[in-house]
Amino acid sequence: MQEHIGAYLPVLAANGVSVRFGGVQALDNVSLDVGDGEICGLIGPNGAGKTTFLNAITCLTRPQRGSIQLSGRTISDAAVRDIIGLGIARTFQNVGVYGSLSVLENVMLGAHHKMGGKFVRALLNPVGAWAEEKAVRRQAEAILEELGMSALSAARADSLPYPLQKRMEIARALAAEPRLLLLDEPAGGLTHGEVSEFGKLITTIRHSRKLSILLIEHHMGLVMSLCDRIHVFHLGRNLASGRPKEIRTNEAVIAAYLGRSE
Amino acid sequence: MRNSVVRTAATIVGFLLVAALLPVCLSGFQLQQVSIAISYAIAILGLNLLMGFAGQICLAQGTLFGIGAYVTAILNATYGVHPLATLPAAAAVTALAGLVVGLPALRLQGLQLAIITFGVAAAFPQLLLKLGTWTGGVSGLPIDSLEPPAFLADYSELWLYLVSLGCACVAAMIVRLVLFGDVGRALRAQRDSSQIAEALGVNLTKTKLWAFAISSALAGLAGGVFAILNGFISPQSFLAPLSITIVIGSIVGGSTSIVGAFVGGLFITFVPTWTSNINLALGNVIYALALIGIMLLARGGVAGLVDRLTAALTTRSNPNGKAGQSAN
Ligand SMILES: Nc1ncnc2c1ncn2[C@@H]1O[C@H](COP(=O)(O)OP(=O)(O)OP(=O)(O)O)[C@@H](O)[C@H]1O
Ligand SMILES: [Mg+2]
Numbered sequence: 082m083q084e085h086i087g088a089y090l091p092v093l094a095a096n097g098v099s100v101r102f103g104g105v106q107a108l109d110n111v112s113l114d115v116g117d118g119e120i121c122g123l124i125g126p127n128g129a130g131k132t133t134f135l136n137a138i139t140c141l142t143r144p145q146r147g148s149i150q151l152s153g154r155t156i157s158d159a160a161v162r163d164i165i166g167l168g169i170a171r172t173f174q175n176v177g178v179y180g181s182l183s184v185l186e187n188v189m190l191g192a193h194h195k196m197g198g199k200f201v202r203a204l205l206n207p208v209g210a211w212a213e214e215k216a217v218r219r220q221a222e223a224i225l226e227e228l229g230m231s232a233l234s235a236a237r238a239d240s241l242p243y244p245l246q247k248r249m250e251i252a253r254a255l256a257a258e259p260r261l262l263l264l265d266e267p268a269g270g271l272t273h274g275e276v277s278e279f280g281k282l283i284t285t286i287r288h289s290r291k292l293s294i295l296l297i298e299h300h301m302g303l304v305m306s307l308c309d310r311i312h313v314f315h316l317g318r319n320l321a322s323g324r325p326k327e328i329r330t331n332e333a334v335i336a337a338y339l340g341r342s343e
Numbered sequence: 344m345r346n347s348v349v350r351t352a353a354t355i356v357g358f359l360l361v362a363a364l365l366p367v368c369l370s371g372f373q374l375q376q377v378s379i380a381i382s383y384a385i386a387i388l389g390l391n392l393l394m395g396f397a398g399q400i401c402l403a404q405g406t407l408f409g410i411g412a413y414v415t416a417i418l419n420a421t422y423g424v425h426p427l428a429t430l431p432a433a434a435a436v437t438a439l440a441g442l443v444v445g446l447p448a449l450r451l452q453g454l455q456l457a458i459i460t461f462g463v464a465a466a467f468p469q470l471l472l473k474l475g476t477w478t479g480g481v482s483g484l485p486i487d488s489l490e491p492p493a494f495l496a497d498y499s500e501l502w503l504y505l506v507s508l509g510c511a512c513v514a515a516m517i518v519r520l521v522l523f524g525d526v527g528r529a530l531r532a533q534r535d536s537s538q539i540a541e542a543l544g545v546n547l548t549k550t551k552l553w554a555f556a557i558s559s560a561l562a563g564l565a566g567g568v569f570a571i572l573n574g575f576i577s578p579q580s581f582l583a584p585l586s587i588t589i590v591i592g593s594i595v596g597g598s599t600s601i602v603g604a605f606v607g608g609l610f611i612t613f614v615p616t617w618t619s620n621i622n623l624a625l626g627n628v629i630y631a632l633a634l635i636g637i638m639l640l641a642r643g644g645v646a647g648l649v650d651r652l653t654a655a656l657t658t659r660s661n662p663n664g665k666a667g668q669s670a671n
Contacts, residue, residue, distance in 0.1 A: 139542060165544040177539040179532060190528050194544030198529040200553045203520050214524040257543075 090117045091150075092261050092293040093138065093169075098147030100133050100317075107133040108144065109317045113295075115261065120287060120294045122304040122325075125314035126337055131297045132174050134314070135263050139164050139171055151261065166194040170259035172250040174266050174297075180239030184230065184249055187238050188221040191256030217256075224252045227289075228282065244270040255286060262294045268303055276300050280307050305329060313337070350653075354602060362508055371500040375572070376612060378500075381507040382569040384608030385514045387592045388601065389561030392518050394590070395598030396527070397554035398534030399448050402461035405585030407444070407559045409467060411437045411566025412576050416484035417477055426487055426571045430510065433567035434560040441559020448551050464586040468578040483577025486570050507568050514561050515601050521557060530554060595637055597644025606645045 091114040100108040108130045115121045123131050136142040138149055140161045149157040151167055159167065170191065179187050196213060203210050225231050228248055233241065238249060247267050254262055268279050280303050287294060298304045304311060305325040313320040313328060315337040321328060328334055365377055386408045393399050411433035418429040447459045471478045478484065491502035521527060533540040533550050541547060570576050588611050596607025614633060619626025641648035 141538070141542065161541045162544045162546055165542065171542065173539070177536065177542070179535050179539070181535060182528070182531060186528055189525075190532055190543050193525055193529055193532075196525040198526050198545060198550060200521065200526055200549075200557070203523065203526040204517065207520050207523070210520075210524050210526075217525070253543075 090152075091115060092117050092119075092152055093295065094150045094153075095134070095138065096148050096150075098134070098137055098144045098149065100130070100137055100142055100144050106317050108137065110147070111314065111317070111319050113312050113319070113322075115293050115295050116309075118287075118291055118293055119309045120283070120296060120307055122308035122311035123295055123297045123314065124299070124301075124304055124311060124328075125320065128316075129314040130317040131314055132265055133317075135171060135265055135295075135297065138263065139169060162194075165257050165259070168260035169263065170254035170257040170261075171263035172247065172254055172265055172267055174269075176243070176246045176250060178238045178246050178250055178253075180237065182238055183234065184236055184238055184241065185218065185221055185225065185234040187249055188224060188234075188252045188256050189217050191253035192217045192220065192258075194257060221252075221256050224255050227286065228252050242270075244268075244275070251286075255290070258290075260293060262292050263297075264294065265297045266299065267296070268298055268300050271300075276303050279303070283307060358602060358605075366501050366504060374500045374504050377609070378504045378507040378572050379569065380608040380612035381504075381511050381605070382565050382572060382608075383589065383592060383611055384605045385507075385511050385565035385568065386562045386589055387596065387604040387607045388511070388514045388518050389558035389565070390589060390593045391596075391598050391600065391604050392521060392530075392561075393554050393558035394593060395600075396522060396534065397530045397551065397558075399445070399551060399554060400453065400457045400460070401444065401555070401558065402457050402586045402590065403444050403463040403467075404558070404562050404589045405581060405583070405587075406464045406467040407437050407441055407562035408566040408569065408585065408589070409471070409576075409581030410440050411563030412570040412581070413471070413478055413484070413566075414563065415567035415570040416486050416576050419486050420479075420484045421477070426489055426567075427506070430564055430567045434564040437563020437566065438556045438560035441555045441562070442552055444559070445552055445555025448555065449548055461583065461586065464583040468582055471578040471581070479577075481577065483575055483579075485575050486573070488574050489571060503572055507572060510564055510568050511605070514564060515604075517557065517561065518601055591634065593644075595634070595644055597641075597646030597648075597650075600644065600646030600650075603644050603646030610645075 093115040095111070095113045097110050097112060098108055099110055111130070111134065113123070113134070123134065125131055133142060137144045140157070140159055144157065147157070148155060151169065156164065156167060179190070196217070222231065222234060225234050228251065230245065230248065230252065233245065238246060241249065247269060251264065251267060268276050271279055283294070284307065286292065296304065296308065308325060310322065311325055311328045312322040313334050320337055321331045321334050323331070366374055369377065386404055390401065390404045393401055414433040414436045415426060415429040418424040418432060419426050444460055444463055448456055451459065472480050489499070489503060489506065491499050495502045522530070529540065529545045529550055532543065533545050533547050537547055592607030592611040593604070595610050596605070597603030615626070615630055618629035618633065621629055637645070643650065
């Protein structure tokens with residue numbers, strides 16, 4: 082299933098992952114890899130198991146079978162809260178923002194794993210906590226600036242329109258300084274013109290941080306133009322993977338999207 | 344940012360002004376009552392951290408308050424420790440007790456946690472009676488009265504007031520430090536969505552237990568202060584409804600507010616007396632109406648209402664509104 086191109090070092094390598102929810106086999110023996118510095122697309126019709134796969138990588142769902150490795154290290158049995166510190170940050174399909182917190186606070190939460198919520202330090206070394214807070218705030222403000230959201234930093238997160246909440250989630254994920262960024266339909270709710278602008282933004286942040294990205298998207302134009310490689314899931318299985326132009330002409334993929342079974 | 348610094352400064356100045364005026368305006372007895380209210384406010388401060396910011400319900404705050412009071416009383420009456428010197432011990436012992444009370448919170452939430460913690464509150468007075476050898480049983484324990492320093496020799500009520508106020512300031516400072524920065528955000532994050540918080544690396548177990556420990560430490564400190572103010576305690580002071588009363592104080596004052604805790608403490612100390620002064624037979628009814636009225640008028644408590652009013656006056660130019668949870 083996987084093709085290895087040149088000196089190919091996967092940041093993420095998932096092998097034979099299966100997830101079952103009661104009677105639903107959401108993932109059946111799927112494998113997927115993301116190379117260093119690569120943008121990989123993950124596409125497939127609704128219910129294909131894309132979100133479930135992200136949940137499996139981030140340990141929110143425990144696969145019944147399979148292995149998941151980050152830069153060669155097995156992470157499938159890590160604690161949920163350790164994933165972000167290992168270098169994987171994500172956004173959620175149905176936005177996972179804190180509505181009652183400000184945009185800036187949401188983004189600063191992305192850096193939580195580096196500070197670790199130390200109560201003793203907060204109580205006994207307030208000066209240190211204050212200095213750290215200032216540094217984290219500056220970093221978060223820089224990210225918001227980069228994403229063109231500076232003016233919104235003091236606004237309540239739930240006062241933002243849906244696409245901006247999604248963008249804020251990306252800002253929060255970036256504040257975690259991950260190696261691998263998992264985006265679950267980040268362009269949802271964007272208009273046609275905004276989608277291409279969004280594509281440019283992703284390219285920029287990828288190059289400025291040498292990020293590897295796994296992108297779930299239904300906007301085919303965006304996926305095709307942005308991704309180095311694309312993995313296709315269908316009914317919980319690997320259907321195809323390859324370069325955008327291979328995927329675009331793949332018979333099985335076309336059939337799946339037209340709703341016929343192979 | 345600047346805005347919130349100004350607001351915090353204004354709040355502190357206003358608070359100190361009121362605190363300085365009270366001894367001038369009030370009689371000795373009234374000042375004593377205010378001191379009691381401040382001791383409740385310290386317990387409410389803890390509960391605000393736990394309930395308002397960490398999202399955990401605890402219907403045993405009055406019990407933890409009682410544990411602190413008994414630690415102070417036992418150390419003083421039995422071992423002759425100076426009353427003020429017992430306060431750190433009262434806070435520490437109660438923090439440990441609070442950790443035990445908080446253990447179920449690692450698995451349970453909401454109503455189930457409410458019932459379990461209230462069970463603790465219901466059992467506490469009888470436990471005190473059973474442990475009569477230490478607690479003095481029904482007859483309770485006396486606490487040495489505080490000797491004011493020489494320059495306040497004739498103003499013992501004022502001295503007690505200053506002591507309770509000082510403890511309250513320490514408590515408020517502790518809450519403020521915990522709510523500041525990363526720790527405060529983690530608390531609120533796990534309150535609003537534990538799943539997202541965990542994905543962001545928040546250690547839910549650690550965060551909840553710390554919230555319980557700090558909240559309980561403040562309840563213990565509050566109880567110690569209460570014992571000193573009263574000069575005598577018995578199981579009668581720590582019946583189960585006290586825990587509910589403290590929750591009411593928290594909600595009426597505004598459970599995500601530091602100043603609100605003081606409003607709540609004053610409310611639960613004075614309003615029941617006032618309403619029964621209006622009409623002895625209907626006192627409880629008037630009290631209930633007052634509670635209902637406040638909840639209808641100000642869902643975020645008195646502090647929430649004040650926040651909304653000032654926000655309406657000051658941020659008309661900002662259509663998005665400022666994010667809440669200012670913790671003033
Ligand atoms: N927690 C769950 N419990 C039961 N079934 C689930 C659960 N999560 C997902 N499923 C099922 O697993 C299958 C895959 O769902 P998933 O959300 O991963 O699809 P998806 O590819 O992300 O789809 P979409 O494009 O609509 O987001 C679906 O049939 C879904 O109903
Ligand atoms: Mg999905």
